[in-house]
Amino acid sequence: MIDPSAPPQVQGVVRLPVGPGAGRFLVLLVVFVCAACGLVYELELVALASYLIGDSVTQASVVLSVMVFAMGLGSLLAKQLRCHAAVGFGFVEAALALIGGCSALVLYAAFAWLGEARYALVAFSLAIGVLIGAEIPLLMTLIQRTSRRGGRTGTDEDAACTVADLFAADYVGALVGGLAFPFLLLPWLGQLSGALLTGAVNVVAGGALVLWLFRGDMSARSRWWLLVANLTVLAVLATATVLVADFEAAARRAVYGERVRVAVRTDVQEVVLTGVGHGPPDLFLDGRLQVDGHHGARDHRALVAPAMRSGRHARVLVLGGGDGLAAREVLRYAGVREVTVVEIDPEIVHLARTDPALSALNAHVYRDPRVKVVHADAFSWLRSPGAARGAYDVVVSDLPDPGTTPGTKLYSQEFYGLAACVLADGGRLVVHAGAAAARPHTFWTVEATIRAAGFATRPYRVPPPADRGFVLAFAGARGAPPAPGPGVVDLGFRRPRGLPPSTLLHPRYAE
Known part of the structure; x- marks a missing residue:
């Protein structure tokens, strides 16, 4: 909730608890974290869609094209929030963490119980893209606020340096997120838990930045609503993490029936073996029947x-x-x-x-x-x-x-x-x-x-x-x-x- 009575951030006096150099570093650190999280969401959608729907080239093309288009929309929509950049960024990150963190769960649920995941894939790609697109304009405003507190004049050279720093942090964060997904999150946590953990990191980073560093730019009412939103998102993600094993078991039964005996995710594929007792088993690889018992x-x-x-x-x-x-x-x-x-x-x-x-x-x-x-x-x-x-x-x-x-x-x-x-x-x-x-x-x-x-x-x-x-x-x-x-x-x-x-x-x- 954005409070119109909060002090506008474009022209108002900046009140930060740290110096301009430290403030700038903290904003760039959050840019880095948000970029890493955003790329993890993107790769998670591509990987899960390829597994559920097949044809990874088509699924990657759909996700990437829709997300890039939506990022443009998000950048345009963020113009309306620049006067309240801190609280706007806080709510954007809370929404992104909730939608991105739960995207794998909802996508797999749509496949398991509805038999169709394409529409959910496009919807999540669009929503996540809009929210990621809104990040950069708002972060640009926030980093300029830290520079303004340091007495900078706002010259073209200062603006160029700010843009360079911001995009450098963004690209390096994307690199880290892109490498973390296949080498850490996917093999250690799997797609569902990996996405939920990414959402938790995302909401903590975004909420901490605005609730501490830019708390003076928000009214008490805005701070309260933002804190409630962040805690609610964290509670949802934590609850989903606790229940993820039960969810996977229920979804697997919905896909393969009640006779699932073995289900394991290897380094290559998901292997599911069904059958009762010593009867003829059915073997599924990545959801596709390989052996009909x-x-x-x-x-x-x-x-x-x-x-x-x-x-x-x-x-x-x-x-x-x-x-x-x-x-x-x-x-x-x-x-x-x-x-x-x-x-x-x-x-x-x-x-x-x-x-x-x-x-x-x-x-x-x-x-x-x-x-x-x-x-x-x-x-x-x-x-x-x-x-x-x-x-x-x-x-x-x-x-x-x-x-x-x-x-x-x-x-x-x-x-x-x-x-x-x-x-x-x-x-x-x-x-x-x-x-x-x-x-x-x-x-x-x-x-x-x-x-x-x-x-x-x-x-x-x-x-x-x-x-x-x-x-x-x-x-x-x-x-x-x-x-x-x-x-x-x-x-x-x-x-x-x-x-x-x-x-x-x-x-x-x-x-």
């Missing part, structure tokens, strides 16, 4: 069998597939001497080894001495010396769908070119290519990309009503490759013409 055997059999039946299969490479189901299908065939599983997330392999239901589903495949596990990114590993050229008869690509931006490089022409290098003469590559009916553009783009890498291809799917599409590819084959075999539906006759391949520099998997 009731149909996983059929789907992985359809993935592996056509490639294994088409020629030699002594040495097999599985890219992804840490759940062990693809390796289980590979080991069903006589003559397999070695299976190398390249899985980036050790936690998936640990679950596949130790969870009773999941290890039963994969037939305890990791106990087999023929199975070797390499924990590495598949793309990077294919480029490394560990990926021997011409060493494998079959390469099975059992990777998450290409609908998320981090996965597009694993469905690129360059990736399939690297896979071709590790195949022996007459080797086969088989790729899980997503939903053939629900996402036909993505499915056929995968097929076109594999062909562009020099393979002859046979696209196929499991029989309806299931919607799992695959591509069987033959390295260096001449003419039409053989059919994928019984038990699957050959889709070669449906191949569209003219689809360009997806590359690292030009990903083409947006529907």
Whole structure:
């Protein structure tokens, strides 16, 4: 609440409890803290939206463009508060701390209970952007107040130095916030608690500055309302922090049902395993179903069998597939001497080894001495010396769908070119290519990309009503490759013409 009876700050006498140098330093310190908090809010929105909605490039573009636009609006709106800059800044920071600190909670709640987080994402980006945009004009007024107390004349040179100092503190704070989010807040606290802690730091810094340093520029009534607002925000953030574990459990049940048995956030992704007792489990990675306990055997059999039946299969490479189901299908065939599983997330392999239901589903495949596990990114590993050229008869690509931006490089022409290098003469590559009916553009783009890498291809799917599409590819084959075999539906006759391949520099998997 801004009290009109408070002394105006543009022309009035400044009463500060410290000297001008110390006052200027304190304002710049708060600029630094606020900039760090603002960037954390921004990155938290991008990260959570990418996880909940997918396609991180699109989500980052939406958040950044909306926030930059809103910052311009906030700067214009802040002109109305310049005559009461101290109390205005205090309320702006209280609102920013509350909205930014709770944004992750509300965004995840919208996804869990409403099934849609896009509108909440845009609303939070707009609100946070407006409040961040209002900070700089108000802070500029406050820092000029400290200079005026020191007897400065307000020359152009003084104004230029003030702007330089303020933006230097702002940019350095943004750097610290940008580094703190992925390296400290996200791994140690997670997205929800990290955002709440950031909000608490934000409100303490903003409230302390105006309630102590600029208390003489506010009426008693304004100070009282600002103190109540800050304490209320802190109470809300503290309560949310205490309840965040219960909230996560309730939201997870809303998303995955009541059968959640394992839920862990690894360095790579969120891993959720559902199922009752020793029944067939479902495995979700970042909210997307990776293993269907009731149909996983059929789907992985359809993935592996056509490639294994088409020629030699002594040495097999599985890219992804840490759940062990693809390796289980590979080991069903006589003559397999070695299976190398390249899985980036050790936690998936640990679950596949130790969870009773999941290890039963994969037939305890990791106990087999023929199975070797390499924990590495598949793309990077294919480029490394560990990926021997011409060493494998079959390469099975059992990777998450290409609908998320981090996965597009694993469905690129360059990736399939690297896979071709590790195949022996007459080797086969088989790729899980997503939903053939629900996402036909993505499915056929995968097929076109594999062909562009020099393979002859046979696209196929499991029989309806299931919607799992695959591509069987033959390295260096001449003419039409053989059919994928019984038990699957050959889709070669449906191949569209003219689809360009997806590359690292030009990903083409947006529907």
